[in-house]
Amino acid sequence: MIHSRVPVSDLREHVGRTVSVCGWVNTLRLQRHMQFVIVRDHTGMVQVTHKRDNGPLEAQFEALTPESAVKITGRVVDAAQVKLGGLEIVPEAVEVLNPAVTPLPIDEHTGLEQRMDWRFLDVRRRPATQLLFAVQTTLEQGMREYVYAQGATEMHTPKLMGTASESGAEVFEVGYFGRSAYLAQSPQFYKQMAIAAGIDKVFEIGPVFRAEPSFTSRHATEFTGVDVELAWIDGVEDVMAFEEQMLAHTIAKVADAHGEAIAEHFGVEVTVPTTPFPRVTMADAQEILRKGGWDPAGVKEDLDPEGERSISAHIEEATGHEFVFITHYPVGIRPFYHMRAADDSSVTLSFDLLWKGLEVTTGAQREHRYDVLLKQAAEKGMSPEPMQDYLNAFRYGCPPHGGLGMGLGRVLMVMLGLDSIRQASFLFRGPNRLTP
C-alpha cells in the first residue's frame, strides 16, 4: 500500500506529524487568500487548508477538479474551529493520481436510474452506500459464524444446468458448445444432492438467476441468494428454528458493528429480534386478513404484497415482533418437492419468512421418499425424464431434510429501510438493465 498513507479516521493519532492522505476531492473552496480542499477516503473526510503564496502548490490546488484521486502529504494540525474532526492538514505536496473530468455526470439531484448508470460514482460519493456494503459484509460474516458453529459445510453448486428442470418457465438459456444449458434459478436441486452426498448441513451464498420480466421494487433477474439445507431433521420446525437463530445472531452482530451508523445514515434502528419468531399458518393469516377486508372476492390462495404487509403489521401490533413465519402453504402454490403434512395433504410443510411486511425467505421440509416425490411431480404435470439425475438422489438413502433460500438484497433492503432492491445491489440486473 502507499506506505505513508493514513486513513482519515486515524489522523487524530498523527497530530503534529507529516503524513499522506489518499482519497478524492470532495469539495473545493478556493477563496481569495485561502484554498480549502475537503478530501474524502473510505473512512471519512478531512480539510486541507492552504494559504495562497503564489507557489506551485497554489497552482496545483487551483487546477484540482471534484472527485479527482489525490494523494496529499502534509502536517496534521489541531484546529478546534474545523468541523471535520477538529483538525486539518497543512499541505506540503499534492499528487493527482487520477484526474476527474468536469462536470461530473451525476450530482445530488440525479434520479435513481441515471445514478445507476454511474453507479461507481454514486457509491463513492455517498457514505450511506459505502456503509451498505460494510453491512452486507458483516451480515455474511454473522451468518457464516452461526452456520459454521453448527457444523455447516460451504458448498459451491453449479450455476450451469443441463436441463431447465426445476420449472421450465423463467429460466435463462445459454448456448453451450452447440447445445443449450440453463442458469440455475436457485441451488435447490444441487443442495439437496449435497444432502444425499452426506453433507450434514449445506451453506451457500451465490448468484441466482430469474428470467422474470418483473419490474417491481423487489425483483431482480440476478441476485445473491443465501441457501441452507439441513439433513436428518425431525420436521420443518427444525429449519425455522435454525433460521431464526441465525438471523438473531447475525442482526445482533450488525447492530453491534453498525447500529449507530445505520441510524445516522439511513434513519432506521436495527432491532435485534428475540427468538422464537411468531408463527402463523397460512389459513389463520388469511382469516385474520379477511376480517380486515383483504381480498374481498375471496379468491386469493397466496398472499400478495398488500397481504404480506398487513399480516406483518398485525403480528407486530399483537406481539411487537418484526418477523413472522407464515406456515403450511397450500399445495397448489408450492413446488412438487415440498413435503405435505401427514394429517392434511392439502398443505405443505413449508414457510415464508416476512420481515416488516416483505418476504425474505422461502423454506420447507423436502419430500425425500422417491415414490411420493414422483407422484407429486406427476400431479404438477412434470415429466420425470429431464430431472432423473435429481430424482436418482432419492433412490439410494437420502435422509429427511429441509432448508431455506434467502434473498440477501431483500434482507439489506428491510434492514436499512430502502425503497428498492436496486439500491441494495452494487450493480443491479433487471429485464431492462444489463449495464454497467
Next chain:
Amino acid sequence: MIHSRVPVSDLREHVGRTVSVCGWVNTLRLQRHMQFVIVRDHTGMVQVTHKRDNGPLEAQFEALTPESAVKITGRVVDAAQVKLGGLEIVPEAVEVLNPAVTPLPIDEHTGLEQRMDWRFLDVRRRPATQLLFAVQTTLEQGMREYVYAQGATEMHTPKLMGTASESGAEVFEVGYFGRSAYLAQSPQFYKQMAIAAGIDKVFEIGPVFRAEPSFTSRHATEFTGVDVELAWIDGVEDVMAFEEQMLAHTIAKVADAHGEAIAEHFGVEVTVPTTPFPRVTMADAQEILRKGGWDPAGVKEDLDPEGERSISAHIEEATGHEFVFITHYPVGIRPFYHMRAADDSSVTLSFDLLWKGLEVTTGAQREHRYDVLLKQAAEKGMSPEPMQDYLNAFRYGCPPHGGLGMGLGRVLMVMLGLDSIRQASFLFRGPNRLTP
C-alpha cells in the same frame, strides 16, 4: 434435528446410555448367529451388533440394503475387541428412513467419469471427499479472516454482462428478453468498478464461466474464483505481499484443522509456507528453463504446463519453497488492462503464482490512467465502444490499484495432491459435462 441423535464421533461420551445414530448402512455382515451392521455418518463409523433372536429386529436387519438411510436406537456398549472406536451399539429399534435400491450403480472399482454421474454416492461413500469439502470450507474461512482483518469488503458482482467485453472469445451467450447477455469470465471489470466506487479492498468468492473447449485435468467451464482487488497500491509488489500473507494464514489454518486427516486420507503433508514467497521474472525463468533444455525451438513466450512444473521444481530445489511468483510477463500474453513497467514497456507489472508446478493465481497492477488504457486497448485491436462503461470508471478519479484471481479448485487440487480438477469440485462442469 432428530432429537436424540448423537454423531458417531461423540458416542464414547454416551457409553451405557441409549442413543440414536443416524447414518447410512456402510456394510452388512449377516452371520448365522450374529448380525453386524456398520453405520456411517458424516463423523465416522460404528458397529451395530445384534444377536439373532427370531424377533422383528432380526427381520429388519435381514432386509437392510447398503447405503440405506437409517436411524438406529440402542445402547452404547464398551467393546474393546471392536476396531471402530472400541465400542458398539446394541440395537433396540431400527428405522429405515430411506431405503437404497440394490445394486448400487457404482462401487470401489468404478472409474472417475461414471463416479461423476453418481457424484452424490461417490462423495457420501468416500470419507476423503467429505474431508475435501471440509477443507474447502476452512480455506474460505481462513481467507476471509485474513481479508476482513485487512479491511476488505465482500462484494457480489454480476455474472450477467451486457457485452462480451473483456475478450470476445470463450464467453457464453445467454438469451435475455429478446437480446443477448454474456456470462462473466471473471469479476475483473466489476471489481475494478468497485475500486472506482471507493471500496478500499474488494473480496469476492463466486462462479466464473469459461467457454473454452479444454479437456485438460486443470480446466472447467464453470469454477469457483477467489478475487481480490486493492486500492491505492504503490505497485504490484503490494498485491503479491497481500496474497502470500493471505495464503500463509489460510494454509496454517487448514494444517491446524485438517493436517492429520489430510495426511491420512490423501497421503500428502500440508506445509505452511514461509513468507515472502520466492519471486522470479519471466525472463529469468525462461533462461533457467532453456538451460535445462526447455523449448529447444526457442519460440515460447509463455510457460506451458511443462515449463511451470520445471521452474517450480527448480525453485523448490534452490529455496525449499513450494510456491513461486513468476513476474513481469511480456505484454503480448497479458490483457490490455495490465499496467506496463515504466522502465520497460515490453513487460507488464503482473504475476502468476505457481504452487508445486500448477498456476493457481494470476494478478497484476491495473492500468488506471484513462489515456494509457485506451492506447493499450487499441494496440490489442479492441474497440472502446462495447466497454465504455468500464472505461468510464477511469475518467473520474480511479485510484491506482491491483489484484488477483485465484482458482479455488486448483488450490484444493494442489493442497490435496489430486490428479484432476474434477475431483476438487462437487459437480464438475466441462464441455462434455452438464450433469448431474
